Each structure stands twice: as C-alpha cells, then as structure tokens.
Amino acid sequence: TQLLEQSPQFLSIQEGENLTVYCNSSSVFSSLQWYRQEPGEGPVLLVTVVTGGEVKKLKRLTFQFGDARKDSSLHITAAQPGDTGLYLCAGGAGNTPLVFGKGTRLSVIA
C-alpha cells in the first residue's frame, strides 16, 4: 500500500514569514501533485511534478520533487493570509487513482 506522509500536520505563522511543508513516502511515484483546499470548497490543483529533481515555481510558491521521486516539498515565501488553507499532496503511479496525504493545515495570521 502506497502512503504519503505530510508534515507538519498544522502550521500557524505570521504574515511575511517563510515556510516549508513536506510530503514523504517510501514508494516511488510517477508524478506528484499539490492541491490547496479552502474551507467549504473542493481542493484546487496547484502543480504537478513528474521528473525527479524537478522544481516548479508558482509566484511565491516553490515546489520540488525529490530525485528519487519519493518525496516533495512546498516552500512559501513571504506568506500572506490568502495562503491559508489545507495543502494536500497526492501521488500517482501505474493505473491506480491518486494517493492523498493527510494534508498540512496552514494558518497565516495578519
């Protein structure tokens, strides 16, 4: 069974601070996705990474896929209250549906 462990589970920071959240597995994934979910809404896809070592940037968000395609990180620079939400990583492999991590709940305080 493929599992994705996310850390930290909860994170509360001040506006303007930087943060990194992690997504780790003992399994290899062919791709890894990050979603953000705001209260009362469905998850929204932020990025998909497919190549080991790949780095993608989305404004203040930087996503990295580990060289061995077993882990990923999301770094947010100068966090803003609008970044508040549940960040979910999800891994894909073979012909099976995505495996979701349990998420990191981020709260950015103004």
Added chain:
Amino acid sequence: DAMVIQNPRYQVTQFGKPVTLSCSQTLNHNVMYWYQQKSSQAPKLLFHYYDKDFNNEADTPDNFQSRRPNTSFCFLDIRSPGLGDAAMYLCATSIGGGKGQPQHFGDGTRLSIL
C-alpha cells in the same frame, strides 16, 4: 467555464433515511470519483468510474452506492446513513484514471445526519 458541479451544497437527512448526492461535469472527462472527507482529514476515495466501469474501494461501506447514467452525471446514494457518515462528500473528474492524472474537484456537499 468547464467545471464540476455538486448539488446540493448542504444536505441534512435523518438517521437511516436514504439520501442521494449529485455531481455533474462539463469537462467531458471519462473518470469520475467520489471522496468522503471528514474534518481536518484527507479525502478518502470511496469509488470511481472509468467510463462505465465501476471500481469500488475495498473499505467502502456497503450502504454507499453510486450510479453513472452518462458521462456528465454521477450520483452517490447512501442507503441508510449513520451518524458516522456525516462528512463532506467531494466529486472529482480526470482524463484517464491512472499515472497521476490531475483531478478536478467540485466544491462538495456537506452532509449532516440528525
């Protein structure tokens, strides 16, 4: 805009009274998923349709069923809801069901059980 629409957004039902949640999509994706999400937890996959092929997760309770009458619509039927079934139910779609195809989610139906 192409999207995934879930109705209703909020549903209240009584313990043991059957309830149906609906999902429609204008993306023309061939795969549709139903997830259950409880507070502060990750979405838990209940089942998915690859075209007309139904795929049930091993630990999905027997009183959860689904119907997909056509490409655009998918329904989640809960035959006898218990208090533990109170949750957010998310519908999602994708092109193809594997190799990490990104999923497009609706905004969910929050189900309450009285």
